[in-house]
Amino acid sequence: MKLKQYDAIIIGAGQAGVPLAKKLAKAGKKVALIEKRWVGGTCVNDGCTPTKAWVASAKAAWTVTNSAHLGIKVKNYKIDMALIKKRKDDIVLNARNGTEKALDKISGLDLLYGEASFTGEKTIAVKMQSSTKHIKAGWIFINTGTETVIPKIEGLEAVNYLTSTSILELNKVPEHLLVLGGNYIGLEFGQMFRRFGSKVTLIERSARLLGKEDEDIAVEMQKILKAEAIAIHFSSEVIRLKQKEKGKITATIKTGDEEKKVKCSHVLLAVGRAPRTQILNLQNTGVEIDKKGYIKVNNKLETNVPGIYALGDVNGGPPFTHIAYNDYTIVYRNLIEGTNYNTDERPVPYCMYTDPQMGRVGISETDAKKKGLDIKVAHLPMARVARAVEVGDTRGFMKAIVDTKTKKILGATVLGEEGGEIMSVLQMAMEGGVTYDRIRYCVFAHPSYSESLNNLFMTIEE
Numbered sequence: 001m002k003l004k005q006y007d008a009i010i011i012g013a014g015q016a017g018v019p020l021a022k023k024l025a026k027a028g029k030k031v032a033l034i035e036k037r038w039v040g041g042t043c044v045n046d047g048c049t050p051t052k053a054w055v056a057s058a059k060a061a062w063t064v065t066n067s068a069h070l071g072i073k074v075k076n077y078k079i080d081m082a083l084i085k086k087r088k089d090d091i092v093l094n095a096r097n098g099t100e101k102a103l104d105k106i107s108g109l110d111l112l113y114g115e116a117s118f119t120g121e122k123t124i125a126v127k128m129q130s131s132t133k134h135i136k137a138g139w140i141f142i143n144t145g146t147e148t149v150i151p152k153i154e155g156l157e158a159v160n161y162l163t164s165t166s167i168l169e170l171n172k173v174p175e176h177l178l179v180l181g182g183n184y185i186g187l188e189f190g191q192m193f194r195r196f197g198s199k200v201t202l203i204e205r206s207a208r209l210l211g212k213e214d215e216d217i218a219v220e221m222q223k224i225l226k227a228e229a230i231a232i233h234f235s236s237e238v239i240r241l242k243q244k245e246k247g248k249i250t251a252t253i254k255t256g257d258e259e260k261k262v263k264c265s266h267v268l269l270a271v272g273r274a275p276r277t278q279i280l281n282l283q284n285t286g287v288e289i290d291k292k293g294y295i296k297v298n299n300k301l302e303t304n305v306p307g308i309y310a311l312g313d314v315n316g317g318p319p320f321t322h323i324a325y326n327d328y329t330i331v332y333r334n335l336i337e338g339t340n341y342n343t344d345e346r347p348v349p350y351c352m353y354t355d356p357q358m359g360r361v362g363i364s365e366t367d368a369k370k371k372g373l374d375i376k377v378a379h380l381p382m383a384r385v386a387r388a389v390e391v392g393d394t395r396g397f398m399k400a401i402v403d404t405k406t407k408k409i410l411g412a413t414v415l416g417e418e419g420g421e422i423m424s425v426l427q428m429a430m431e432g433g434v435t436y437d438r439i440r441y442c443v444f445a446h447p448s449y450s451e452s453l454n455n456l457f458m459t460i461e462e
């Protein structure tokens with residue numbers, strides 16, 4: 001069998017694979033980038049880009065119906081779901097096509113559309129539409145991402161359920177959307193469809209929302225969603241689903257010993273994502289995976305097989321686009337520029353795009369207390385932020401965890417308008433070692449959201 005030799009093979013044109021392929025080829029390496037579906041991966045095609053485009057439409061609907069207190073009264077408005085979908089599709093296509101064009105222009109880079117699997121330690125078979133290509137390389141980078149977890153529920157297979165990918169194809173607003181899971185995907189889509197006009201019922205297995213966040217943040221988020229008439233069932237699971245032909249779906253929800261039936265028109269699965277490692281035939285190469293199927297890597301993102309790396313969601317690191325991208329910068333710089341970066345000290349900021357947003361960075365209050373750190377907590381309700389009062393949206397609050405002795409900021413959560421942006425200002429302070437007592441007296445433009453950081457840190461008693 002003829003094996004074409006490359007310097008580097010990248011499996012998956014996701015958030016790490018695409019920039020890595022471009023930079024390696026530009027550095028003079030012969031590169032094969034293999035993609036089984038679309039370049040750009042989850043983020044561009046089914047994740048960040050389309051969902052945030054829809055969040056913007058949902059926000060417009062919210063503004064139209066919630067501006068009477070600003071003196072703007074709107075009598076009639078219409079949700080044009082087909083147009084909302086088209087706008088989103090255009091944005092996605094534009095991003096995907098732009099990525100593909102940029103890749104096509106780079107010499108030394110072969111973009112192969114097909115499904116990759118290992119046939120030996122450093123050999124790969126690429127199953128393409130009408131043929132299979134066999135290739136090999138000294139460096140192999142796995143960037144295959146994750147996919148929706150399909151839970152085991154009686155009757156699920158017979159129901160036309162939705163995932164975060166298939167829901168993006170809806171042209172009509174569901175009458176009643178039942179959402180399983182109360183974290184990123186459940187909350188972003190749940191609130192969005194409520195604003196598009198669906199009745200929304202959310203089922204969360206644990207006792208509260210946002211399992212990884214502080215309890216006060218979870219309670220505030222719950223209050224915000226409740227105010228939009230989103231029904232939430234905690235400590236609950238859907239145990240059975242039944243759908244009459246073309247008719248409504250009946251879900252049996254179990255809470256403790258009690259069972260309750262809820263009728264809905266659509267079911268969205270948002271109970272987590274799992275790594276795409278099964279089809280890779282990793283047993284042929286000896287790369288180790290953990291119990292959940294994530295590829296094990298060291299802090300330089302190399303697997304147990306020298307020369308094989310795993311980047312992005314598939315290595316079980318924080319599952320965000322900016323982390324996948326950062327994985328690429330670590331590996332690229334170490335291999336080509338001779339640096340010695342690792343993942344140990346990097347910050348992990350993130351932002352949940354509910355409205356208001358929840359921006360997060362660093363340690364939470366709960367984790368700081370669990371670790372026995374000597375901390376103080378700054379807390380400011382958005383109702384005390386001049387900008388929020390003027391804009392007319394005072395939902396939420398911000399908090400920051402500081403080290404009592406060094407006065408450094410250890411972590412922050414901003415649940416409020418532009419929460420992601422305010423959090424990023426705090427992240428910059430953390431990266432630069434700017435202490436909270438300095439931020440108290442920093443001159444920020446008035447009346448910006450960031451200006452409120454003066455007041456946030458004024459709440460800490462000396």
Ligand SMILES: Cc1cc2nc3c(=O)[nH]c(=O)nc-3n(C[C@H](O)[C@H](O)[C@H](O)COP(=O)(O)OP(=O)(O)OC[C@H]3O[C@@H](n4cnc5c(N)ncnc54)[C@H](O)[C@@H]3O)c2cc1C
Pocket residue numbers: 011012013014015016017034035036037038039040041042043044046047048051052114115116117143144145146164185276279280311312313314319320321322324353
């Ligand atoms: C609905 C939703 C919303 C999200 N919103 C945000 C957000 O706002 N902010 C944020 O930071 N993150 C968000 N995320 C998470 C983000 O999309 C992921 O963290 C990010 O896409 C991970 O990038 P990746 O490169 O690891 O993998 P992916 O982007 O998933 O790319 C993997 C690629 O590999 C390909 N592939 C898989 N197996 C093979 C194979 N055997 N052969 C060839 N190709 C293969 C896939 O087709 C895919 O294109 C969201 C995710 C979802 C689902």
Ligand SMILES: NC(=O)c1ccc[n+]([C@@H]2O[C@H](COP(=O)([O-])OP(=O)(O)OC[C@H]3O[C@@H](n4cnc5c(N)ncnc54)[C@H](O)[C@@H]3O)[C@@H](O)[C@H]2O)c1
Pocket residue numbers: 151180181182183184185186188203204205206209210211236237238269270271272273318319320350351352353
């Ligand atoms: N803004 C963002 O950055 C963003 C947005 C969307 C998605 N994402 C990424 O996508 C990933 C997946 O998101 P997700 O929300 O699907 O998963 P998740 O793992 O973050 O949350 C799943 C939720 O479902 C609950 N759950 C689990 N099994 C259940 C069951 N059987 N019934 C009811 N509830 C159940 C869990 O307790 C949890 O609250 C996240 O890890 C995130 O990184 C990020």
